[in-house]
Amino acid sequence: MKNTTSAGLRQPATLTVGLLWHSISSDNLGVGALTESQIAICEKAAQRAGVSVNYILFGTSGGSxxxxxxxxxxxxxxxxxxxxxxxxxxxxREVERCDLVLDIGEGDSFADIYGTKRYLFLLASKLGVLAKNKPLVLSPQTIGPFDKPLQRWAASAVMRKAECVFARDExxxxYLEKLGVRGNVREVIDVAFRLPxxxxxxxxxxxxxxGINVxxxxxxxxxxxxxxxxxTIDYAEYMRSLLRTWTALPDTEVHLIAHVIPDNMPEEDDRVAITQLLKEFPSAFKAPEFRSPAEAKSFISGMDFMTGARMHACIAAFSSGVPVVPLAYxxxxxxxMATLGYTWLADGKAMTTAEAVAITLKGFEQREELAAQVARGNARAAARLDDYEDFLVDLFNQVQPAARRSAVAAQSLQQA
Structure with a gap:
């Protein structure tokens, strides 16, 4: 769709899209993967809608x-x-400049399990968008849980006022249905399946x-x-058991992969744990320190099998066709995984350490079977993200008239 400026020239509309709780510098490459993927989807939707897009990022930053x-x-x-x-x-003031805001909540942060302070930041940022009367979209993410009644009520009230709430899993x-949030809810899948x-x-x-993401x-x-x-498992022993088995196999390389690398948070830094494990298992390999989520996914795509406890490291494997057994926490x-119809999962909150080790080792042995399930899951993910992209095309078309009026008004002021 084209618009006409006051000078009579036909030009594509330019939209300003706020990306809330996204980052292009986070040391958590999972958050970065969401951002890179979101932008890739937006760019394709913008091309289909005949618009161009400027982005304003709101969220945490890091050293990358x-x-x-x-x-x-x-x-x-x-x-x-x-x-x-x-x-x-x-x-x-910056939200005021936006034509719409896509809030991805860093994937899973719109919940109260990470503490009240984090919850309040996520909630207040959404209230700010609504106060400025800007369309608020909760992009594909995990919703909740909200265990505290007041926090559950406030979150539900905000989500009801959103343009749309996209759940990334069933x-x-x-949970949204249980909260009474209906009518503006769609179920798709994690946007990182589109990460290049x-x-x-x-x-x-x-x-x-x-590949082992530690x-x-x-x-x-x-x-x-x-x-x-x-x-319910001893995670450190789970890691050591896998390494004892796999480093003893002939014609096998074991690569320890970091996906969260903050220099100022050693308890969060995957490299700290990897350094400890390499002292105990020196025949394993340390993967490179990646400069971007796409670089991490490219490396992971070269594995024959993958396991990990960082969800976006596992999505990187899955979406690039690598058989994977995630360790769920x-x-x-x-x-x-249930939404994708994928049954291979080690549940760290239900299994014993021995059971989690056994299912992971079995997945490696049966990786051809896993690869077939992965292929079916990727087909399902692609169709779901097509639905999300279609929604963005429609939304971009809806906000074009307002964006065009703002552009014409700004041009008139400049000419005056």
Missing amino acids: SYAPAGVRIEQGPRVSIKRMLTGNSDYL MSSA FTKPVREAGGKTKI SGLLFAGGYTGNNQFGL SRKFNGL
């Missing part, structure tokens, strides 16, 4: 930098609840490559150090 080439992105200000309450909010959809990658060239007859957070016992996530894993 992986902005997609050729995309116009501004880093917005941090969300400050205090400044919002005092009426002097840079965040709200468990989140069922380049599959490395493999030499014929090479060794079997096993979670520094689980290895440390969570942020609290005392089994914060209520695992929250319902986001269970819901996503």
Whole structure:
């Protein structure tokens, strides 16, 4: 669709899209994967709608930098609840510039299981968008849980006012139904299935490559150090058992892969746990430190089998066709894999350590069967993300008239 400027020239409309709780510098490559993938989907939707898009990012930042080439992105200000309450909010001023806001909640942060402070930031940022009368879309993510009644009520009220709430798995959809959030809910899948990658060239007859994404957070016992996530397994022993078995196999390479690499949070840093394990298992290989989520996915796509406890490391494997057995520590894993019709999962909150080790080793032995399930799951994911892209095309078309009026008004002011 084209628009006409006051000078009579026909030009594509330019939309400003706010990307809330996204990041192109996060040391958590999972958050980065969501952002890169979201932008890739938006760019395709914009092309179909005949518009161009400028992006403003709101969210956490880190020490990395992986902005997609050729995309116009501004880093917005941090969300400050205090400044919002005092009426002097840079965040709200930037939201005012947006034609719509896509809020991905860092994938799974719109919940109260990570603490009240984090919940309030997620909630307040959404309230700010609604206060500015901007279309708010909760992009595909895990919703909840909200265990505290007041927090559950407030979250439900906000979601009812959203343009649309996209659940990325069937468990989140069922939870939204339980909350009474209906009518504006759609179920799709994680956007990271659209993360671009380049599959490395493999030499014929090479060794079997096993990738293990080691979670520094689980290895440390969570942020609290005392089994914060209520695992029924001993995660460190689970890792050691796999390594004892796989490093003893002939013609096999075991690669330890970090997916979260914050220099200032050792309890979260996968590299800390990997360093410890390499001292015990020196024949294993340390994967490179990746400069971007796409680079991480490209490396993972070269594995013959993968296991891990970082969900987006597992999605990187799955979406690039690699047989994978995720180690679940929250319902986001269970819901996503069930939605894909994928049955291979080690449940760290229901199994014993021995059971989790056994199912992971069995998955490696039966990786051809897993690969067939992965292929079927990827077909399902592709269709679901087509639905999400179609929604964005329609939304971009809906907001074009308002964007065009704003552009004409701004041009008139400049000419005056």
